[in-house]
Amino acid sequence: MKCYLVKDLMVPISEYATVPEAATLFEAVLALEEAQEQYQQSRYSHRAVLILDKNKRVIGKLSQMDFLCALEPRDADLDQIRKFNQFGFTRKAVALQQEEYLKKSPPKLDVYSKAAKLKVTDFMQRPSEGEYVDENTSVDMTLHQLTAGSNLSLLVTRGKEIVGVLRLVDVFAAVFHAMKESETQLLDGTT
Amino acid sequence: MKELVKLFDRIIQRVNINLRELEFDVNPIVNKLIPTAQMTKFYAFYGITPHHPLNFVFKHSNLSGSYFLGRCRVTNSLLYKSDIRGDELKKNGDLFQYQGFNIPVSQDEEIHIDDSFLIKTLVHNFSHDPETLERFFIRDTVSTHYANIHGSPSAGCFMGPFSTVDLTTMRDCVIGAYAYVQAGEISHLNVDPGTVWVRQPGVFNFMYRYPRGQLNDYIYFSDGPPRGVFMDFVEDRKEAFQRVFEVVNIENQVAVPGSASLDRFAVIKPKTSIGENVLVAQRAYLQNSTLGKGANAQENCYIINSHLRGNNVTAHGAKIIDADMGNDVFVGFNSFLRGRPDARLTIGKESIVMPHTIIDIRKPMMVPPGTLVWGLVRNAEELKTNSMGLKDFSKIDNRICKGNLLFEGSGSSFVTAFKERIHHILEANGAFYNGNINRGHAQRNQNISFNTIQPYPEGEKEGMYPTIIIEP
Numbered sequence: 001m002k003c004y005l006v007k008d009l010m011v012p013i014s015e016y017a018t019v020p021e022a023a024t025l026f027e028a029v030l031a032l033e034e035a036q037e038q039y040q041q042s043r044y045s046h047r048a049v050l051i052l053d054k055n056k057r058v059i060g061k062l063s064q065m066d067f068l069c070a071l072e073p074r075d076a077d078l079d080q081i082r083k084f085n086q087f088g089f090t091r092k093a094v095a096l097q098q099e100e101y102l103k104k105s106p107p108k109l110d111v112y113s114k115a116a117k118l119k120v121t122d123f124m125q126r127p128s129e130g131e132y133v134d135e136n137t138s139v140d141m142t143l144h145q146l147t148a149g150s151n152l153s154l155l156v157t158r159g160k161e162i163v164g165v166l167r168l169v170d171v172f173a174a175v176f177h178a179m180k181e182s183e184t185q186l187l188d189g190t191t
Numbered sequence: 192m193k194e195l196v197k198l199f200d201r202i203i204q205r206v207n208i209n210l211r212e213l214e215f216d217v218n219p220i221v222n223k224l225i226p227t228a229q230m231t232k233f234y235a236f237y238g239i240t241p242h243h244p245l246n247f248v249f250k251h252s253n254l255s256g257s258y259f260l261g262r263c264r265v266t267n268s269l270l271y272k273s274d275i276r277g278d279e280l281k282k283n284g285d286l287f288q289y290q291g292f293n294i295p296v297s298q299d300e301e302i303h304i305d306d307s308f309l310i311k312t313l314v315h316n317f318s319h320d321p322e323t324l325e326r327f328f329i330r331d332t333v334s335t336h337y338a339n340i341h342g343s344p345s346a347g348c349f350m351g352p353f354s355t356v357d358l359t360t361m362r363d364c365v366i367g368a369y370a371y372v373q374a375g376e377i378s379h380l381n382v383d384p385g386t387v388w389v390r391q392p393g394v395f396n397f398m399y400r401y402p403r404g405q406l407n408d409y410i411y412f413s414d415g416p417p418r419g420v421f422m423d424f425v426e427d428r429k430e431a432f433q434r435v436f437e438v439v440n441i442e443n444q445v446a447v448p449g450s451a452s453l454d455r456f457a458v459i460k461p462k463t464s465i466g467e468n469v470l471v472a473q474r475a476y477l478q479n480s481t482l483g484k485g486a487n488a489q490e491n492c493y494i495i496n497s498h499l500r501g502n503n504v505t506a507h508g509a510k511i512i513d514a515d516m517g518n519d520v521f522v523g524f525n526s527f528l529r530g531r532p533d534a535r536l537t538i539g540k541e542s543i544v545m546p547h548t549i550i551d552i553r554k555p556m557m558v559p560p561g562t563l564v565w566g567l568v569r570n571a572e573e574l575k576t577n578s579m580g581l582k583d584f585s586k587i588d589n590r591i592c593k594g595n596l597l598f599e600g601s602g603s604s605f606v607t608a609f610k611e612r613i614h615h616i617l618e619a620n621g622a623f624y625n626g627n628i629n630r631g632h633a634q635r636n637q638n639i640s641f642n643t644i645q646p647y648p649e650g651e652k653e654g655m656y657p658t659i660i661i662e663p
Contacts, residue, residue, distance in 0.1 A: 077403060080383060084597065087388060088374075088396050093590050093599045100592045 004174055006142055007135035010156045010164035013058075017049045019120060021059060025070055026116035028062050048153065050165070051124050058155060058162045060124030070123045071115050077101060132157050135164070139171060146171060195227050195253055195654040199269060202308045205331040209347025209363045213381050217333050217349050219414055224335065225271050225310055230255045231654035233272070233436075234643040237661065242635040243278050244299060247661040253646060253654050256436075257309075258456070258473060262301040269308040274473065274490050276315040277302050278632065279619065281324060289321040298325050305330040309338075312350070313490050313507050316342030320360040320376070336417050337425070337491055338366075339507050339524055351384060352417040353410055353508065355524045355546060368412040369401070369421075371524060371547040384412070387547050387565065391608065395600030399545075399566045399577075402595060406567075409527065409549060420551075421527065424510065428476055428493065431458040450624050452636040457488075466501065470620045470633040480511075483518075485622030487633070496532065504616050506546065514538065517560060521613045523548065530555070538564075543581065543609055550574075563606070566595060581606050 017035035019028050028049045035046040051060040072078075081101060084094045133142050133154045145154060146168055156164040206217045233256035239245055246262040257270040261277020280300040286293045300317055303326050312334040318327035319342045327344055334340060334350035343356040350356065351368035360376045367384030374390040382388065385401030410419045435441060435456055444461070447453045451469040459471075460478035470487040471477065480494045483501030488494055493510040503516050506524045513530035515537045522528065523546030530536030534553055538544065539560030550556075550568045558564055558574065563584050566577040576594040587602030598605075617623060621631025646656045 080400065080403075084398065086380060087398060088390055088392060089398070089597065089599055090590075093396075093592075093597055096590060096592045097597045 004139040005135070006133055006137045006139060006154075006156055006166050007164070009139060009170045009174055010135065010166045011170075012164045013050070013162060016165055017046050018052050018058075019049055021051055021053050021121055023051070023120045024116060025062075025067065025118045025120055025123065028120045029067065047167075048165075049120075051120055058127070060121065060126045061153075061155075062120055062124045063152065066123045066125060070118055071111060073102065073105070073111070127155055131155055132162075133166060134158075139174060142166065142171065143175070192227055192231065192653040193651045195230065195269075198251070198253070198267060198655075199227065199308070201267065202269065202306055202331075202333065205306050206308075206333050206347060206349060209331050210349060210365060212363065212379055213365055215349060215365050215381070220349075220412075221308065221310075221333055221335065224416060227654065230269065230271055231646060231648075232256075234645050235259070235270075235656070236641045236643045239640045239642065240635065240638060244280070245661065245663050246299075246301070247659070249644075249656055249659045251658070252656055254644070254656050255646070255654070262299060263304070264301055265304045267306045268304050270304070270312075271308075271310045273309040273312045274314065275302055275304070276313065276490070278636075279315065280317050280327065287321065287324050292321070294321055294324060296324050300325050300327060302327045303329070307332040307334075309334045309340075311336045312338045312340060314340045315490075315507065316358070318342065318344050318360075319358045320344050323360075335412070336422070337508055337525065341507065341524070352412050353421055353525050353547075355508075357524065357546070368417065369406060369410045369525065369547055373546075384410075385547075387545060389545075389605070391600075391604070393600075395598070395602070395605040395608075397596070397598050397605060399596045401549075401567055424493070424527075425491075428458070431460070431476065432474065434458075450621070450626070450634060452621075452633045454636065455639070455641065468622050468624050468631075468633050470622075470631070470636070472632075485617060485620075487617075487620045487622070500540070502617055502622050504613055504620075506616075517542070519613075520544070521609070527551065538562075541581075543606075543613070 017031045019031045032046055032049050048061050048063045050058050053059045081097050130149045131151055131154055133145060133156055135156050135158050152168050154166045155162050156166050203218050230253050235254035235257045237247060237259040243260060244262045247259055248264040250266045252265045252268045254270050256272035258274045261280055263275050263277050281296045283296060283298050285296040287296055302314060307329050323344055329345045331347045332345045336352040338350040339355040341357045344360045347363040348361050350366045353369045354366045355371045356366055357373040359372055359374050362378040364377055365381045366372060367382055369384055370382045370386040372382055372388050374388060385406040387399040389397040408419060410417060410421045435458055441455055444459050445463050445465055447465050448467045450467045451465050453471045454473040456473035457471045457475040462479040463477045464481045466482055466484040468485045469482045472490045474490050475488040476493040478495045481498045483499055485501050486499040486503040488505050489507045491508040492505045495512045497511045497514045499516045500518045502519045504521045508525035509522045511528045513532055513535050514528050515535060517538060517540030519541045520538050522544045526544050526548040528536055528550045530552055534555045536550060536552055536556055538558045541560055542558055542562045545565035548565055552569060561581045562578050563581050564578040568574045568577050585603040585606045590599040619631050621633035623629040624634055644659060646654050
């Protein structure tokens with residue numbers, strides 16, 4: 001495979017959707033939308049928003065999944081039901097119990113309006129130690145970090161600074177093209 | 192009493208270390224639950240019969256008011272008014288069946304209790320862990336009022352009041368008040384109060400949760416002693432037990448057939464009738480009730496103003512008040528079935544009342560024969576939600592959600608497993624004894640002698656029992 005470095009494939013932080021830590025979920029979604037519009041002109045699609053502190057340092061990431069989780073109804077009973085997989089129940093069984101419970105609960109009409117005002121910091125994921133990678137690391141080396149942690153992206157560092165985001169989709173594309181190139185060369189050689 | 196306090200601290204620390212992952216601190220919960228002064232007051236006692244092994248080793252422990260039968264070793268532990276019943280332990284040469292394996296038992300099984308604090312807890316049955324067949328261990332464990340450790344080795348666990356762990360090895364777990372677990376093997380789990388969970392991996396999985404808040408009326412446990420209907424109920428009858436424990440020779444107040452057994456430490460109030468092959472265990476309470484042939488009342492059971500027609504299993508801690516039970520009705524651990532004098536509860540024959548079921552009615556109610564009942568039932572509406580005919584339940588082959596019950600797997604295997612177990616319990620209790628064969632606890636426990644043992648009366652070791660080894 002062509003020897004890519006992380007910095008060759010990363011999305012620079014300046015082109016990524018970001019919001020300050022005081023932002024609401026709605027503001028985060030707007031930031032994502034804005035970044036998507038810019039995507040029409042650039043090669044990047046955006047699936048997450050980075051959360052920055054006062055010093056513009058990245059303190060967390062809000063993914064599409066985190067956003068949807070924030071919309072899910074939440075109370076102590078539902079939390080308890082969602083723990084059922086610990087007790088050996090399948091996802092289907094947990095969903096069935098949740099559905100039954102929600103059927104009996106009063107309808108929550110203003111769910112979107114309420115969720116829009118929630119603080120983004122309550123739903124963001126704080127990056128763990130294994131989610132950082134230096135910009136000069138080879139992509140080969142980074143593959144394991146992505147797969148072992150089942151990460152959809154890694155934060156790219158230059159010294160102490162976060163300079164970009166390495167996304168699974170870009171790594172996959174690079175690896176796939178390299179594989180295709182290598183197979184083509186092999187076929188050309190044999191014919 | 193310095194030694195006793197030191198021992199308490201040691202146990203709490205060991206349990207907390209095991210439960211650190213669950214961030215559970217036992218100390219504030221049990222710190223003042225039983226004042227140490229109370230733990231010096233009572234003698235311990237053990238049973239001797241020609242039918243049970245006799246082998247006890249007690250070291251550096253307090254055994255206040257506790258009862259022992261069979262083979263048991265207690266080290267660095269506090270046992271307060273607990274029953275350690277080793278009359279179903281495996282014997283050298285037995286074959287233990289597990290997942291198609293027949294594993295030979297290489298020596299007589301023994302209950303080992305180390306570094307644990309058991310309060311009014313029942314320990315019974317035998318280890319169902321294939322990895323530890325000869326040792327039924329309970330270590331670094333705190334259990335509280337009326338908990339049942341039934342065939343369940345335990346390491347690093349906390350059990351709330353009226354909780355039961357049945358045929359399950361547990362490590363580093365918290366079992367909430369009135370939770371019932373029968374799941375084979377569990378670790379690092381925090382089981383919420385009022386959870387009733389029966390699982391056979393790959394075959395079935397049954398879980399009921401009591402509605403939040405509604406269980407609190409019956410049992411509430413936060414800091415300080417447990418409170419609620421269950422505690423009030425047993426506290427109201429405490430005095431009757433004090434009498435049977437204080438008197439050395441106690442006269443039977445009721446005629447007991449030759450094939451039945453009435454424990455000397457049971458309370459029998461007037462107008463009680465005991466049939467053939469009946470087993471009444473210690474700390475059971477009977478009043479104005481009839482126990483038909485082959486019925487039984489196990490430890491901490493209360494049967495009041497009720498009629499049990501025959502072959503009824505009333506499992507450890509179950510209570511039946513103002514009720515009529517048909518033949519072969521099974522009432523699981525710690526169930527609380529309360530009719531009223533003017534609103535009797537009738538349960539039809541061959542029904543199964545799941546462990547930890549509460550039926551508490553104000554109007555007469557009839558549970559049809561062959562019904563499976565679970566959870567909280569206070570009226571006909573709740574009965575509809577929390578019951579199902581055993582035949583219908585057997586037809587489940589995927590999953591069902593009914594009220595707060597979630598079931599997944601084979602209903603037929605679930606019902607069969609229960610029926611087989613009920614049959615085994617009746618057999619073990621001697622319900623099928625015919626004068627020659629099928630002897631069980633009812634016949635073997637008839638002539639039992641009790642010896643008492645006492646702690647140091649004062650000084651640094653006040654409350655601690657000296658090292659005692661008891662052998663045949």
